[in-house]
Amino acid sequence: xxxxxxxxxxxxxxxxxxxxxxxxxxxxxVTFIGPSGTGKTTLLRSINYLxxxxxxxxxxxxxxxxxxxxxxxxxxxxxxxxxxxxQQFNLFKHKTVIENVMDAQIxxxxxxxxxxxEKSCEExxxxxxxxxxxxxxxxLSGGQQQRVSIARALALEPEVILFDExxxxxxxxxxxxxxxxIENVARSGMTILLVTHEMRFAKxxxxxxxxxxxxxxxxxxTPEEIFEKSTHIRTRQFLKEYYETxxxxxxxxx
Amino acid sequence: xxxxxxxxxxxxxxxxxxxxxxxxxxxxxxxxxxxxGVIALIQQYRIPVVAQIVKVFTSFLRGTPxxxxxxxxxxxxxxxxxxxxxxVGIEFNPHDLNPVVVVIVTFSLxxxxxxxxxxxxAFMSVSEGQIEAAHSLGYNFLQTLSRVIxxxxxxxxxxxxxxxxxxxxxxxxxxxxxxxxxxxxxxxIMGAMSFRYLEAFVAAALIYWLISAILTxxxxxxxxxxxxAY
Ligand SMILES: Nc1ncnc2c1ncn2[C@@H]1O[C@H](COP(=O)(O)OP(=O)(O)OP(=O)(O)O)[C@@H](O)[C@H]1O
Ligand SMILES: [Mg+2]
Numbered sequence: 001x002x003x004x005x006x007x008x009x010x011x012x013x014x015x016x017x018x019x020x021x022x023x024x025x026x027x028x029x030v031t032f033i034g035p036s037g038t039g040k041t042t043l044l045r046s047i048n049y050l051x052x053x054x055x056x057x058x059x060x061x062x063x064x065x066x067x068x069x070x071x072x073x074x075x076x077x078x079x080x081x082x083x084x085x086x087q088q089f090n091l092f093k094h095k096t097v098i099e100n101v102m103d104a105q106i107x108x109x110x111x112x113x114x115x116x117x118e119k120s121c122e123e124x125x126x127x128x129x130x131x132x133x134x135x136x137x138x139x140l141s142g143g144q145q146q147r148v149s150i151a152r153a154l155a156l157e158p159e160v161i162l163f164d165e166x167x168x169x170x171x172x173x174x175x176x177x178x179x180x181x182i183e184n185v186a187r188s189g190m191t192i193l194l195v196t197h198e199m200r201f202a203k204x205x206x207x208x209x210x211x212x213x214x215x216x217x218x219x220x221x222t223p224e225e226i227f228e229k230s231t232h233i234r235t236r237q238f239l240k241e242y243y244e245t246x247x248x249x250x251x252x253x254x
Numbered sequence: 255x256x257x258x259x260x261x262x263x264x265x266x267x268x269x270x271x272x273x274x275x276x277x278x279x280x281x282x283x284x285x286x287x288x289x290x291g292v293i294a295l296i297q298q299y300r301i302p303v304v305a306q307i308v309k310v311f312t313s314f315l316r317g318t319p320x321x322x323x324x325x326x327x328x329x330x331x332x333x334x335x336x337x338x339x340x341x342v343g344i345e346f347n348p349h350d351l352n353p354v355v356v357v358i359v360t361f362s363l364x365x366x367x368x369x370x371x372x373x374x375x376a377f378m379s380v381s382e383g384q385i386e387a388a389h390s391l392g393y394n395f396l397q398t399l400s401r402v403i404x405x406x407x408x409x410x411x412x413x414x415x416x417x418x419x420x421x422x423x424x425x426x427x428x429x430x431x432x433x434x435x436x437x438x439x440x441x442x443i444m445g446a447m448s449f450r451y452l453e454a455f456v457a458a459a460l461i462y463w464l465i466s467a468i469l470t471x472x473x474x475x476x477x478x479x480x481x482x483a484y
Contacts, residue, residue: 048390072394080392090387094406104391107401149387156391 001026001191002047002160007056007067009042016042017053018215024160024208029192031202033226034212035238040195043212044162047193048084049075061159080108083153087165089145091137091152098124098133101152109156116155123151127181143174147181154185161185163194199242203227211235257453264444264457271440272461278358278436279422283415285362286422290369297374312367320364321428327360328353328432353432361425365418372418376411377403409480413473420469424462437461 007020016039024030032040045051046067047058053067060081065074091100101120105111111119124130127147129140137145146166153161163182167175179201186192186205196202202209202223209226211218213234219226230236296308315323332348339346380403388398423437430439437458445454 050386050390076392076394079390082390084387084390086383086387086390088383090381090383092384092387092402093381094409103401104393107397108392152391 003059005057031206083158260453264454275436282361286365289366293370294373315367372414376407
C-alpha cells in the first residue's frame with residue numbers, strides 16, 4: 001500500500017538517506033530503529049514531505065509521486081493521506097483541545113462545524129481526554145498533549161500515521177499512557193510507521209522492524225528476526241549497546 | 255495664583271481636540287503597521303536590493319530626531335508631491351499640501367521602522383513546530399498563515415501595538431510646529447488666549463496622562479486574559 005523507491009535526501013553536500021526502498025502493507029506496524037543521526041526522522045518527514053527528497057518515488061494507494069518532479073498539488077495530496085505525530089507534540093497553542101482536533105477537518109476536509117465537533121469528541125474519547133476538550137494545551141501534561149496530537153492526526157482518517165519518537169520528550173511516568181494509545185491505534189488496523197527507542201514496545205507491537213544505519217536500511221524482518229536472530233554485526237552491536245545503556249540506567253535508578 | 259476654573263476651562267477646551275488627535279494617531283498606527291508589515295516581509299525573505307534599501311531607510315528613520323524629519327518633510331513633501339503628480343499629468347501647487355498630510359506621512363514613516371520590529375518579533379514567536387504540524391496536516395500556505403500564524407502573532411503584537419499608539423499620540427505634540435492642532439497645540443492656543451500658560455499645560459499633561467492610563471489599563475487587562483488563556 002505504501003511503497004518507497006530509491007528515496008534520497010541530502011542536506012547540502014551531506015547525503016542523509018542514500019536510497020531507501022520499502023513496502024508497507026495496509027494495517028502493518030513498521031518500526032524503525034538505528035543509531036542516532038541515521039536518518040530515521042528524515043525518512044518519516046520525507047513521507048510527509050516535510051523534507052524535500054532529491055530523488056525517489058513514493059506510492060500511497062492512488063497517489064504516486066516522483067520526488068524529482070513533485071508539484072504542489074501532489075504534495076498536498078500526500079500530506080492529506082499521511083499524518084505525523086511529532087516528538088514535541090506541536091499542538092496549536094491558541095486553540096483549545098477540541099479546536100486543535102477540529103480545525104483541519106474544517107479547513108481541509110471542509111466538514112461542517114457540527115460534523116467536525118462530533119468526530120473530534122469521538123477521537124478524544126478514544127485517547128481518554130474528552131473531559132479536557134475545552135482546555136488549552138499549556139494546561140495539559142506532555143503525555144496528554146501527545147494524546148491530543150494523536151487524536152488530531154486520527155481525526156483526518158489518514159491512510160498512514162507516522163510517529164517520530166512520540167515518547168522521547170516525556171517524563172518517564174507519562175510514557176506508558178501514550179504507548180497505550182498507540183497500541184490501540186495499531187489494534188484498530190491503522191497502518192503505522194514508528195521511530196522509537198522503546199525497544200520492548202517495538203518488539204511487542206511491530207509486525208516488521210527495520211534496522212537503519214548511516215542512511216541505509218541494513219535489514220528488516222519480524223521483531224523476532226531482528227531482535228533475537230539477527231546475524232548482522234551492526235544490528236547486534238546496536239542492540240547490545242542499547243541494552244547495556246538500558247542496564248546502566250536501571251542500575252543508576254535503583 | 256493657580257486658577258482651577260481656568261484649568262477646568264482649558265481641560266474642556268483641550269478635550270475638544272482629543273477625538274481628532276486619537277483619530278490621527280489611529281490612522282498613523284494603521285499606515286505604519288501596514289508599511290511595517292511590508293518591511294518585515296522584505297527583511298524576512300531578504301529580497302535582494304530592496305532589502306538593502308529598506309535597511310538604510312529604517313536606519314535613517316531610527317537615527318534622526320522626529321522634529322528634524324517633520325521639518326524635512328514639511329519642506330520636501332510638497333515638492334515631491336508636485337513632481338510625482340506632474341509625471342501623471344496633474345498640476346499641483348506645492349503650497350496646497352495640507353500640513354496634516356505631512357504629519358501623517360512623517361509619523362507613519364518613522365513608526366513603520368518600529369512596527370516592523372514588533373511584527374517580526376510576533377511572527378518569530380510562533381514556533382516552527384506548529385507550522386510544521388499545520389503543513390503535515392495538509393494546510394496550504396494561506397491556511398497556515400490565517401489559521402495558525404496570524405492569530406498567534408496578533409495576540410503577541412497587540413499590547414505592543416497599543417503601546418505604539420501611545421507613542422504616536424505623544425509624538426503628535428510636535429505637530430504644532432507645522433501648524434497642525436493636536437492636544438499640545440490646543441493647550442498652547444488656550445494658554446495664549448487667557449495668558450495663563452501654566453493652567454493650560456497642566457490641563458494638557460492631565461489629558462495625556464488620562465489617555466495613557468486608560469490605554470495601559472487596557473493592555474494590562476488584555477495581557478492578563480492572554481496569560482489565563484494559554
Ligand atoms: N535540517 C537539517 N539540516 C542539516 N542537516 C540535517 C537536518 N536535519 C537532519 N540533519 C542531519 O541528517 C542526519 C540524519 O538526521 P535524523 O534526524 O534523520 O536522524 P535520526 O535517525 O532521526 O536520529 P535520532 O535518533 O537522533 O533522532 C543527521 O546527521 C542530522 O545532523
Ligand atoms: Mg530522530
